[in-house]
Amino acid sequence: MSEERVKVGILGLDDMLGGGLIPGSICAIIGTYGTGKTTFSLQFIWDGLTRGERVIYISLEERESRIFTYMKQKGWDITPFINKALYVIKLDPTDFNVANNRIKNELPKLIEEVKASRVVIDPISLFEDLFDTDSERRQEMYRFIEGLRDRNCTIMMTSETHRDNVFSSRHGLIEYLSDTVILLRYVRPSDLTDVHLALEVVKMRMSAHSREIKPYEIEQDQVMVYSEANVF
Numbered sequence: 073m074s075e076e077r078v079k080v081g082i083l084g085l086d087d088m089l090g091g092g093l094i095p096g097s098i099c100a101i102i103g104t105y106g107t108g109k110t111t112f113s114l115q116f117i118w119d120g121l122t123r124g125e126r127v128i129y130i131s132l133e134e135r136e137s138r139i140f141t142y143m144k145q146k147g148w149d150i151t152p153f154i155n156k157a158l159y160v161i162k163l164d165p166t167d168f169n170v171a172n173n174r175i176k177n178e179l180p181k182l183i184e185e186v187k188a189s190r191v192v193i194d195p196i197s198l199f200e201d202l203f204d205t206d207s208e209r210r211q212e213m214y215r216f217i218e219g220l221r222d223r224n225c226t227i228m229m230t231s232e233t234h235r236d237n238v239f240s241s242r243h244g245l246i247e248y249l250s251d252t253v254i255l256l257r258y259v260r261p262s263d264l265t266d267v268h269l270a271l272e273v274v275k276m277r278m279s280a281h282s283r284e285i286k287p288y289e290i291e292q293d294q295v296m297v298y299s300e301a302n303v304f
């Protein structure tokens with residue numbers, strides 16, 4: 073592989089991605105509540121911090137303090153990084169004007185200012201919910217995401233799934249706008265009584281990647297993707 077990859081920091085997943093994400097690309101993590109979107113995106117952030125990178129985490133759901141607590145619970149010593157390399161920003165997902173202005177105008181400036189190489193927006197679906205019409209949402213999201221490209225910064229956005237389709241993001245948009253799409257979901261095998269988590273890389277522009285569906289588990293301190301195991 074000639075080009076260096078940006079590791080997500082989840083061993084089996086990075087293997088499925090052919091080594092990691094393409095630098096400067098945009099990755100969508102799609103899954104319903106509890107599938108681990110926040111956990112995956114924090115792992116990506118922490119991986120960056122351990123490599124001496126600067127990272128921005130935009131949270132539309134959890135308060136800053138909860139994000140810090142969650143990271144500390146994982147045994148990660150984030151204290152020296154806070155506001156030096158780790159910037160966590162909570163956005164109110166009910167105030168369209170403020171959220172829209174901060175995401176569209178302030179985020180690109182902040183990326184430049186702090187020289188961030190990784191940015192997470194968790195979940196982007198709460199931001200997408202704010203638009204009045206589908207066409208406005210489509211236009212604005214396209215513009216926003218194109219504006220984030222080519223900034224030497226790798227972006228990860230998470231999204232809830234569509235109400236009627238667990239294979240689609242809430243608004244069916246970001247999977248088209250993103251370069252890489254990772255789908256997280258629950259699998260309930262008919263002959264078993266327990267529930268499993270499984271992931272697949274459904275799309276990765278300009279790269280070979282695994283098309284297999286692999287089980288994973290969220291543990292106290294890490295996510296384990298069992299890339300040798302089969303779900304079905």
Ligand SMILES: Nc1ncnc2c1ncn2[C@@H]1O[C@H](COP(=O)(O)OP(=O)(O)O)[C@@H](O)[C@H]1O
Binds near residue numbers: 104108109145292
């Ligand atoms: N410290 C932990 N140890 C084990 N499992 C955890 C831990 N923290 C979270 N989880 C599991 O991860 C799930 C939530 O993951 P989260 O990343 O918040 O999902 P999402 O953002 O998709 O809603 C929980 O429902 C729980 O099953």
Ligand SMILES: [Mg+2]
Binds near residue numbers: 109110133194
């Ligand atoms: Mg979450």
